[in-house]
Amino acid sequence: MRNFKALTLLLLVSFATIGCFEDNDDIPIATSKINDFVWKGMNLFYLYKDDVPDLANNRFSSNNSEYADYLNSFQRPENLFESLIYNRENVDRFSWIVDDYIALEQFFSGISSNNGMEYQLFKFSTTGTNQYGVVTHVLPNTDAEAKGIKRGDIFYGIDNVQLTEGNKSQLLRQNNYTINLGAYNDNGTPEVSDDSVNTTSESISLSKSIYTENPILVNSVLNVGNTKIGYLMYNGFTGTNQFNTELNTVFGSFKSNNINELVLDLRYNPGGSVYTAIILSSLITGQFTGDVFSTEQWNMEFQEVYQNQNPELLINKFINNDNGASLNSLNLTKVYVLTTKRSASASELIINSLRPYIDVVQIGTTTAGKYQASTTLYDSPNFRREDANQGHAYAMQPLIFKSLNVNGVTDYFNGLTPDIVLGEQFNNLGILGNQNEPLLAAAISRIMGTGRFTKSKSNFLKITNGSEDFEPFETGMYVEKELPLNLINNFLFE
Known part of the structure; x- marks a missing residue:
């Protein structure tokens, strides 16, 4: 039995147009009020709720003073949030909290100080x-x-x-x-x-x-012998309508040029929008419209509600249009994907979700190992951006589900291992998009059948960080979807 009554929840995990924010000094708010938002949001949505004793529904007695004393024991919302994270080092490396959600929204739209x-x-x-x-x-x-x-x-x-x-x-x-x-x-x-x-x-x-930042850094058609190879360096699943449209336009060019093969360069792509990952995968293929792209596994309570009332909402499917605009799908049966340790979340989702359907040849080094998705929670009665508390700008980005491909593959904590292991040589990086750039050259060699590569890891340096690690926020993998009221009313009202 839940020990608090939540208002009806409609979670819209899309990012509203950036607007003005009232000065926090004009509407002061106690830390305990923000802490209340933190605990309730994590209690409802956190993927690993069942592993955190302080998030249990029966954690506090019906006497509100116990709950109040608990909230008041944390001087900063960040401290409370961190105390609720399950196994930070080994399981949840990616949930976070911010004190400026306007900057967060800008960041997710590709806007940052750079x-x-x-x-x-x-x-x-x-x-x-x-x-x-x-x-x-x-x-x-x-x-x-x-x-x-x-x-x-x-x-x-x-x-x-x-x-x-x-x-x-x-x-x-x-x-x-x-x-x-x-x-x-x-x-x-x-x-x-x-x-x-x-x-x-x-x-x-x-x-x-x-x-x-436009996530499309390089795109070209390479003529190698009698083979036309499309090359796309894609550096972020930003999720905005503008960049999704531009992505579709690039594939329209590939299609009009009758490319035979595609090299998708995700080596520096830290991830982002699940919806954009679905678009990109559907552009690469096109023959699987309506089939399962990925499925979602939430915490035990949400999973049970979904399973009992509408399990279809746990399924993401391949699509043939983006908000009504037809996709320029290539109907490929093979794709070559370039990766490094900086390839994460939605980049890994592409590889994992396509593998049951087509031949995915991964070239480079092992990916980051992020298979969970997060969402932005605001301090409002329904955790939406609309009606967010104007007394502060805190928002949370907790993990809320993990992704599985159609065969149930998930939990690739150690990353996805390439078929051809080839690290970047820092004294010979080459020019991105050039046929002689080492990783692209390896893909072309495999396409043309002109060379062999062994899984040798001895001749490249291991990176410790990428520039995205010094951004104010993480990109991660996030969802843009609605949870219908009729699905979860019974869950919230008891």
Whole structure:
């Protein structure tokens, strides 16, 4: 039996148009009120609720003072939220809470403060603390592009301070900083164990500004012999109507050019909208409209309600249109996907959900290992953006379900392992979209049947972080769907 009465819940997990927010100082609100929102939201939706004793429905007696004392024992909503996370290190690495949901909404729409330099951090020694950055790509029309930064540039310091495990977050989260460039030294051997970065006197100052990133970084048709290969570097499942339309347009170009093969480059894609993942998978295929793309597994209570009343709502299906606009589907039976450790959530959902239907050839390194989806919860009677409490701007992004493909495959905590293991060489990254770029070249070689690759992991450096790790928010995998009132009224009212 639940010990509080919740208002009827209609969860709309889409992001409203960004508007004005009243000054919090005009409408002060006690921390305990925000904590009440945190606990109730997590009690209702959290995927791992059944594993957290403090989220049990019978955790508090009918005497409200016990619940009030519990809430008042946490001085900050962040502290309460973190106390409710199940096994942060090994299971739930991806739930989070923010104190500015307007900035969060902007971020999910692709808007952030950015200088345009996207990078990975790595280190040579498993025991040393020094780290180094390598530029993976530069966003167009940004300060980094204007300053001439390019893919493959190496930096060892920020503001003349050597990057380390301990200072990297503070240094790289600044709005303005100077990178100290270095030169990669492979010491004339093919192994990486003796590689190093030599310092130089060259430095470049960078400034962040508000920027809207188009997830379509590169798209082209490559003519290799008599084969036409479509290539798409897709860097985020942003989920906006504009970018979904542009994605459909790219596939329209692929279709009109009669491509024979497709290379989907997700190596730097941290994920995002489940709906956009469904669109992209449906564009790649097209012959499976109406079939199961993925299914969802919620916490025990929500799962039971779904199973008993409308199990179809647990199923995401392949589609043939985007809000009425026909998809330019290719009807392919094979796709080549390029991945790294930075390929996460919705990127992994694409691979896992397509594998039962078509041949997915994964090339690169093992993915991040995120199979759970989250949603944004606001402090309102129904947890929607509308009527959100104007006394604060807290919102939560808890995991609410995990995704399974049509065969029930999920829980790939350690990531998805590639068929062809090939790490990026930081002293030979190549040009994205160029046929000679190593990962793309490997895909072309497999397509044309001109080479063999072994699963050797000994000749590339392991990355420690990507630039997205220093954003104010995580992208993750999130859903945009409604939960109908008639499905859950009985669940909320007892």
